Amino acid sequence: MKIENTKAQMRKGVLEYCILLVLDGKPLYASDIIDELKNSKMIVVEGTLYPLLTRLKNAGLLAYNWEESTQGPPRKYY
Template sequence: MPNGDTERRSLVLRSGLDLCLLALLENQTIYGYELTQRLAEQGLPVAGGSSYPLLARLERQGLLTTELRPSTAGPPRKYYSLSQLGRQALATGRVEWMNTVEAMSALLRPGQRASTTTAATAPSTSSAVLATGTADATR
């Protein structure tokens, strides 16, 4: 893959990684290393050095809750789960992501002319929720 394609893929991955982590935690509690393994299984390889700071940020924003549990193979593990605010951020982030993907796909499809009106142009609060951890975008 040419370097430009690698950089583009990396940028796309970084922009949606928070949503991917939230989605993995939607119905289960998972520890950090297992989260990176599950991302890799889905074709989204992420180094632990990238995912742990993001998990810490999501926790600080109140989107995740954590719990230390004993491990049979070493020190206790930090398990992550979604908070109520995290569930809200995931729901709104999914809508925003899908609208963006739909609009971009329409533009990138060969031989297709994109509509000038798409759902992606509608205002959304999900970016503010993911960035601030609250639906109040004025904070």
């Protein structure tokens, strides 16, 4: 049981770095981040991504901006 928890925590730690790398130099919407990670053969779902984005924001490692969308509500770009 401990090994599975350790694996999950290690994966989250690796994902944080991958997210920062994907966002380096370009603002992206959450679904765009997921697409970039999938293109790199990393499977990530929104339920995993959003808590990591919040953690990175709270740690001061990324910021976000709200932008108006022509197809619905404003979007949060990281």
